[in-house]
Amino acid sequence: MHAMLFAPSDAGGCRVNYSIPEVDTFIREYQGKSNLLDSVFKVDEQEPYLSFLAKLNKWKRKGKLMKEFVKNNNTWAWEIFHQQINQYFLYDPEDTSYYEQLLKDLSQRKITFTDINPFSSHLVLTVHFDNGMKGVYKFMRTPRDHEVLPNHFFFSDIERAHSEIASFHLDKVLGFHRVPPTVGRVLNITEDIGKVGVDLLTNTLHKSPAGNLCFFGKCKDYCKVDFSICGTPDTVEGSMSVFLPRRGFNQSIYWIQSPWLRTYHFSIKAKWEKDEQFCETDVKTREDFKGRRVLDFTDVGVFDFLIGNLDRHHVELFEHFGNDTSLIHLDNGRGFGKSKYDCMSCMSPVRQCCMIRLSTLAKLVKLYIGPDSLSHVLRKSLEADPLSPILWEPHLDSVDRRVGQILKVISECITKKGKPWQEVIIDDGFY
Structure with missing residues (x-):
């Protein structure tokens, strides 16, 4: 077994150890929205996170299956x-x-x-x-x-x-x-x-x-x-x-370069690192980014920020499903390397586009208010792995801190950038 530090308190959600006043205010507004009160996105502080997630999963949109190909x-x-x-x-x-x-x-x-x-x-x-x-x-x-x-x-x-x-x-x-x-x-x-x-x-x-x-x-x-x-x-x-199905299985995967690709050079910055309007001018205007694609990349931004991954140079998709399909998150080996450092640039898709899926936001809100924190549900899930424990406790603690940071960025899109709620938080039917 591998030595782990004593786990911080995770009962009561991520905000127990990492409360952010602006986020608390934002969540009160979220809970007060009339269109959420009777919807699947309503968050109850007493409901376990996995029960909430199971309800959302029942609403997952079903598409074509690979067995057709x-x-x-x-x-x-x-x-x-x-x-x-x-x-x-x-x-x-x-x-x-x-x-x-x-x-x-x-x-x-x-x-x-x-x-x-x-x-x-x-x-x-x-x-x-x-x-x-x-x-x-x-x-x-x-x-x-x-x-x-x-x-x-x-x-x-x-x-x-x-x-x-x-x-x-x-x-x-x-x-x-x-x-x-x-x-x-x-x-x-x-x-x-x-x-x-x-x-x-x-x-x-x-x-x-x-x-x-x-x-x-x-x-x-x-x-x-x-x-x-x-x-x-x-x-x-x-x-x-x-392995995923590839050409040898009468199926091909193709990849698309991330708009937020880094230069992989010690002194040269990419355009998105120098231009906060990058999403508006270079991403949302792309024909292949119509539909769900921008929100897919904001999900990637949330995911990479939580694990601390700066190495997302491309994502992959299945060719036969066309453009209306989810992105595949491969190659995550450069995450969980710095427990005290939060890679704010990893969240650039969220910050620059000022958009997030309602379903993704709802999960983050639920994890923030509790009763279960992200570190708690992640730790419990990881216990099933044969090599458990997988993560050092400071890395588990870091994901709780980062949940609040994501919510803070979203709240600032509304409070500081003046974006309307309905332009920032998008219900596109994908849960």
Whole structure:
């Protein structure tokens, strides 16, 4: 087990430890809106958060299913998962017929072949299982309590497997369901790499001075002996995410560049970092951002701000669902690196567009007022992972602080920027 600090109080919502006067005023206005009093978005301070979320999930809009495009035997949990991918979300957590088995398979099924992704900046494995399933494995390269050094740029940061696992659970408790199912797994270097790994892996196997089995594989930046991954003595921890349907499954994923892409240069800033009108002039005017797309990116901004992820260079979508589909939140390994630092620039889509989904806002309001805080529901969800505890307590505490910061930005769109309520808080029917 990994040492964790004593958890702060989470009974009573995020505001117990991080109350913000402007947000308290904003929430009173929210609760007083007549059009909310008898709606599913009404928040009751006594109702548990998961009960509130379950009510919202019942109103989720249902779209096309992937089974219209993917043909398989529909036998294994991963095959059912592929077929049940919805136009508006990746999975339904209440459909336990395959969801729980899928997570179990990712953490326990026999591995028959291990390959690499040579285009990744860090060593990432493509794992093949004995039932035909494929997974993406990222290594637990640092302890849970490791903090990013203050002088490091985000693009030189390592990827953290515990961030991948925690991001999946955060996405789930927020009711987004846009992160592929991910679970912690222990790999045996001898069995899962030495015996079934591609040559680019096995040729780098070596013993460390401490006698542990190590390897470094091949990738773009961090694959040499100085960055070896070492077992204790030959086992390592990491995150395993299920593969999504791709061209090999008669289905393709395409990606779109985030308008809030960073330059990945130590001194050059992107246009959005210098122009607070960027969303109005460069995003809302784009033809491909008509419909739900702007609100999808404000959801991405909320999500990345909560995990502290500066590395959202693109998002992915399923081609056959067209433009009217949710964004897929892949590659979350650079989150949860700084527990005391709140990346306000990560929230630029929300701040610059001054828009948020009513359903997203309602969940944040509920978590702020309680009785359950975000740290509480996230901690409880993470307890189900085989490698639990996943997050260091200061990182759990940080998400409570950040909930209030998001609500403060939204309230300032109305109180300081003079935006009408109905232009800021949008009910577009997606919950």
